[in-house]
Amino acid sequence: MKFTCKKNILQESIYIAQKAVTGKTTMPILGGILIKAVNNQLILTGSDTDLSIITKIPVDVEEEGEIVVDAKIFGEIIRKLPNDLIEITTIDNNSIEILCQKSRFTLVCMNPDDFPPISNISENIIFSIPQKILKNMIKSTIFATSQEETRPILTGVLFEVKNSKLNMVALDGYRLALKSQNINTENTISAVIPGKTLNEVSKILEDKDENVNITFTSNHILFNFNNTKIISRLLEGDFIRYNSIIPEEYNLKVIAKREKMLECVERASLMGSDGNTSLVKLDIKDNSMVITSNSQLGMVREELNIILQGQSLEIAFNSKYIIDLLKIMEEEEVIMEFSSSVSPCVVKNKEIDNCTYLVLPVRLLK
């Protein structure tokens, strides 16, 4: 194998392939990137067997071949080299030489035959979606996935395609996030993608209008964009019927300035000494929301002007859940719909009807 390519292009492609490489493995081959030089292309593959990323860049191939290099050290070497042409040559079956200006590295390699096989998926596109929209939909839902492995299905995000619409849904038993987008497809599908996969996908997606093509098989999803293919196993099992959880009716509706409310709840949450589980009480009446919290550290009282439609209500929440969703939302004003102090609260954007958040209240001891 022998090829020449520009440092910054190689560095970027390693960055992408590396996203599927797990640092924590006892199998050295899974810490590696498979590099294949063929047809004046360099194909880099990283895989932890559940998630695989394959990315291609144009290079000058003088001699075809393939090899596996340790992702971390290879990435570090390329990153630290001057921004110039890099020449890489295999010098025997288990090492390569990396040349750039006056730098010369000899790096021990691994056998490509030991690299895990990548599922061969015939690309049968189910739908396409602009990169920046998918990136935003992942951000808007992934925070609500469960971090606990007790119910594995909840660590993923549901992709539900029907009636020319993509619904992405995550829920963890305390809250739910649903984001929707019209797409151009006749297909119907329902699959749950691991949160870890979507986390890596969103780091590789760019804020641009170019499409991502998405293909499903019975147990894999394939994202194809920018000369990069990302293949991930799906989570097995049925997702919760989320529609039945979202209440359709409400007794009172609040319109609040999102950033102001976020600041108030963040301050109120300071009274929780353990940060994550601070309880905040909302007292809603007369176009005002009074937010209070107290602990052995002291007390806090915040007051927010709102528009209230309906009767008054006292309700309490875990502050983290309210903060998370107010941070993720982007509009200036949010709508909150309440039924009672023990029923879930539904939060939506005021202007654009493309997301629904739901938070369970904490029952107050009277």
Added chain:
Amino acid sequence: MKFTCKKNILQESIYIAQKAVTGKTTMPILGGILIKAVNNQLILTGSDTDLSIITKIPVDVEEEGEIVVDAKIFGEIIRKLPNDLIEITTIDNNSIEILCQKSRFTLVCMNPDDFPPISNISENIIFSIPQKILKNMIKSTIFATSQEETRPILTGVLFEVKNSKLNMVALDGYRLALKSQNINTENTISAVIPGKTLNEVSKILEDKDENVNITFTSNHILFNFNNTKIISRLLEGDFIRYNSIIPEEYNLKVIAKREKMLECVERASLMGSDGNTSLVKLDIKDNSMVITSNSQLGMVREELNIILQGQSLEIAFNSKYIIDLLKIMEEEEVIMEFSSSVSPCVVKNKEIDNCTYLVLPVRLLK
């Protein structure tokens, strides 16, 4: 106690006093800041008993008094409040009320009588030095202090004042850093300041020409600048006679481009799998420095153009020590003086003769 002040001024003063507050203490009072409102001033004091910081800001005092608040939560509350006037009032002996716009906090406090007493130092200034120069001198030496407690004196930096000159010296048994500055004083003094103190002092010092006044007692140092006093215990014991360690003669002298050499050594150090202790070999001859390193991961060879005066030499170093000092130095070119492959290497700036670094080589097995 009752006073009013601007949020950003209060926030800045908490940031300063907090630098002396240790997070890791079993005594809650040491996690606190003493707040004293008197004569239209607010005096904030933080102390871990070894290091104390006292800072003053002008405020509107309506009622004088003092109280101790938990530094972390008080700092967080002030930081999150809107940028407006804040009113703070004691509501009884063990709590204060914090008011800002529509936010109202009640915060539990501690008894000021329990706060550790601060050494009263009569200010008898030994020398004054511009803030930005002291900040730079700390940065240029502190990295060479020992991180091990086996010889406590080496965890500090020697301040040696004599012949109208301040020498700051740190050494850890493998390397030495000496930075000098002419100062206007007739005094002679020699004292060792804890590295931890200097670390906090350098965070508070600003990049400006205003002076820091420095006072010594037999076991304390006082830094006085910007309405802030920093009092620290000195380290006890005699510092190593550093002058006898620095060789005055050499057999060969190298002039090298600092950044180029730094990049070469950083790349060469990548071959050390455990990062910190990678061994790099320097082969110096014919106006060229060849830097090599190898491990079970592979090999690297770097070549650097230099100006060489004297004979050729092969010598090896722990890459971390070379990287640390080339990063700290600021000039374009450095001078390196060598005597033999087992003698310390002396590194200096080419243009300005105000620093001397020394690194011990690693003996190579032949």
